[in-house]
Amino acid sequence: MLKGKIAVVTGGTRGIGMAIVKAYLSEGASVALFGSKPETVNKALEEVKAEYPNADVMGLSPNLSSYSEVEKAISEVKEHYGKIDILVNNAGISAMEPIYNYEPSAFDNIMDLNVNSVFYCSKAVAPIMKEQGGGVILNTSSMVSIYGQTSGCGYPTSKFAVNGLTKSLARELGKDNIRVNAVLPGVTRTDMVAALPKEMVDRIAATIPLGRVGEPEEVANAFVFLASDKASYITGATLTVDGATQV
Numbered sequence: 001m002l003k004g005k006i007a008v009v010t011g012g013t014r015g016i017g018m019a020i021v022k023a024y025l026s027e028g029a030s031v032a033l034f035g036s037k038p039e040t041v042n043k044a045l046e047e048v049k050a051e052y053p054n055a056d057v058m059g060l061s062p063n064l065s066s067y068s069e070v071e072k073a074i075s076e077v078k079e080h081y082g083k084i085d086i087l088v089n090n091a092g093i094s095a096m097e098p099i100y101n102y103e104p105s106a107f108d109n110i111m112d113l114n115v116n117s118v119f120y121c122s123k124a125v126a127p128i129m130k131e132q133g134g135g136v137i138l139n140t141s142s143m144v145s146i147y148g149q150t151s152g153c154g155y156p157t158s159k160f161a162v163n164g165l166t167k168s169l170a171r172e173l174g175k176d177n178i179r180v181n182a183v184l185p186g187v188t189r190t191d192m193v194a195a196l197p198k199e200m201v202d203r204i205a206a207t208i209p210l211g212r213v214g215e216p217e218e219v220a221n222a223f224v225f226l227a228s229d230k231a232s233y234i235t236g237a238t239l240t241v242d243g244a245t246q247v
């Protein structure tokens, strides 16, 4: 579904991002994965190459909180591949602190990565996509962008902002044939969830109509579809992949 496409995936070293990287490679795309540290990027590249020996994949570790570093990394990808068709803004951190002991600096940090970096990467890639006649920007939001959550208010706040960026950029960039959509995963079995006691995961799963948490590959499938030409008239959408979770 993505033959010949060039994709950038931030937070591509593990979890949902790594599942997106692998799904894109199996659909024929070439991928530049971004991670926070060169060591984790190298480890991720090794894992990917072991599974997909013929994969065309590269890795970079720009500081996503710095627009100049983001711009440099995006230029490097463009130089290497000659174009960028897909940007997936996936890197993100969550929060659980109650407001009573929520450090203002922690709130700033979460907005910095979860919101500012989405703006930075989109801003850096948009002129490239415009010049080449179009492209796709996909953002990893969350089901908490619908429900909020009972502590760690910075996390849902950041994901509401991601939905806002998604809808606004879809309207702004439609004329340049750049589609912008968000995927809203529910509880997904990444390292974070895998580390929870089984009883806790079972308790969460029992509240989900499909009776289980999601797998990263199931979330990645939504990113494949939305990046593909099959989604050519879909922009400004927020697609939930959460087993019909109701909070």
Ligand code: NAD
Residues within 6 Å of the ligand: 010, 011, 012, 013, 014, 015, 016, 017, 034, 035, 036, 037, 040, 063, 064, 090, 091, 092, 093, 094, 113, 140, 141, 142, 143, 184, 185, 186, 187, 188, 189, 190, 191, 192, 193
């Ligand atoms: P994860 O912790 O497994 O992976 C996070 C990724 O972000 C990693 O690749 C990491 O390198 C990158 N990252 C973290 N801090 C960074 C930084 N400062 N600079 C650059 N990169 C950084 O998490 P995940 O569960 O795979 O989450 C991926 C996305 O999915 C996030 O945006 C998260 O909010 C969202 N999400 C996850 C779930 C879930 O249940 N796992 C549910 C809804 C939404």
